[in-house]
Amino acid sequence: MLTKPKIAPMGWNSWDCYGAAVTEREVRQNAEYMAAHLKEHGWEYVVVDIQWYEPGATSHEYRPFADLCMDEYGRLIPAPNRFPSAAGGKGFAPLAEYIHSLGLKFGIHIMRGIPRQAVHRNCPVLGTEQTARDAARFNSICAWNPDMYGVRDNDAGRAYYASIFQLYAEWGVDFIKCDDICRELPHEEAELLLISGALQACGRDMVLSLSPGPALLEKAELYKQVSTMWRITDDFWDDWKLLYAMFERAEKWSVHAGAGHYPDADMLPIGPIRQDTSPEDRTAFTRDEQRTMMTLWSLLRSPLMIGGEMTKFDDFTRDLVTNDGVLRMHRDSRSARQLFRRQADGNEYIVWTAACRGGGTYLALFNAGEKDGAFSFPAEELEPEGLPLRGTELWSGETAEFRERISARIPSHGVRVFLLQHS
Secondary structure, eight states: OBOOOSSOOEEEESHHHHTTOOOHHHHHHHHHHIIIIIGGGTOOEEEEOSOTTOTTOOSSSOOTTOOOOBOTTSOBOOOTTTOGGGGGGTTTHHHHHHHHHTTOEEEEEEESSEEHHHHHHTOBOTTSSOBHHHHEETTOOOSSOTTEEEEOSSHHHHHHHHHHHHHHHHHTOOEEEEESOTTSTTTTHHHHHHHHHHHHTSSSOBEEEEOSSOOOGGGHHHHHHHOSEEESSSOOOSOHHHHHHHHHHHHHHGGGOBTTBEEEOOOBOOSSOOTTTOTTOOOOSOHHHHHHHHHHHHHHTOOEEEOSOGGGOOHHHHHHTTOHHHHHHHHHEEEEEEEEEEEETTEEEEEEEEEETTSSEEEEEEEOSSSOEEEEEEGGGGOOSSSOEEEEETTTOOEEEESSEEEEEEOTTOEEEEEEEEO
């Protein structure tokens, strides 16, 4: 069944730090770190990203037409040289069982379609007299990864998708990140429905995450019906220009966040990332930019997926993802919206507000400018129930009181975010 959680999923994904090359050892060490340090704060998913079936993967790059690990029915299986516990046909079941034993949930990445390798070998489709060639759409190939053909909306195609989701259910998978589908509408809409239908019928609860973005606003209601989360951006990396652009995306998508369906601003590229390039690589975001990112994602109720190698987190990064006030905002913010964008003293200030489910109002003041600044605006623009407003700044823990005006000093690319109550 399609999992529709009341809180947007929170977890770790292997892409930002290991690309296509993550190993079982690296997955296990991050799961262990999450269980020991983050689980109590709500983090729970451990997701193996793309090409876990490619034995020769060594980086973020793909090897076109590489030989993939696959069973006799054309279903991709983990490469045992990278995932030793998968040997002997066990697949991801042992790794999933281990992650479950830690009190966490296990996820995998899949590509839309059926492996070209299965089609060229004309593998049988499990439980049918049909073959992979009967299921394949030869004119539907991902523009950036040639591993797959699209799947037809016919008996063979439906049987193939049923067979892979049956396998994932047997392995104990809790989260599916399906790629090459989110922005490929309307021409791949029929295949999206096949995927969602197969998941619904597999007998196990799973989150369905759709990638890559940008998702199409005109398809918002469809995404809500067939998935748990959908990407509103292409791959998001540690670049201020991408973070700045997210404000506009978040404004457009904020009205579509609700219990069980979440616009996805993509992973959090924090801490040690791109470890396949260098073990010394760290996020290029400043500390203030990281707080801005966590604040905006949490107001939007975007899923939170850590991208860095957690076992190498410093104190700042660990504190960033265990700030219970900000994580409560992620759980409890409702009806978030951008109040305005305004120029002042050479800086651009962006103000967001949201209701808090437990009472009160969240107020975030972002400084998108290139210098530190002081910003002020009339408190009446919040249309408060009464004044003064008192509350706590979530990152610093400082208390604040606002009477006639909302005023704060905000660092460049930084944020001040408050939970306010009227007195």
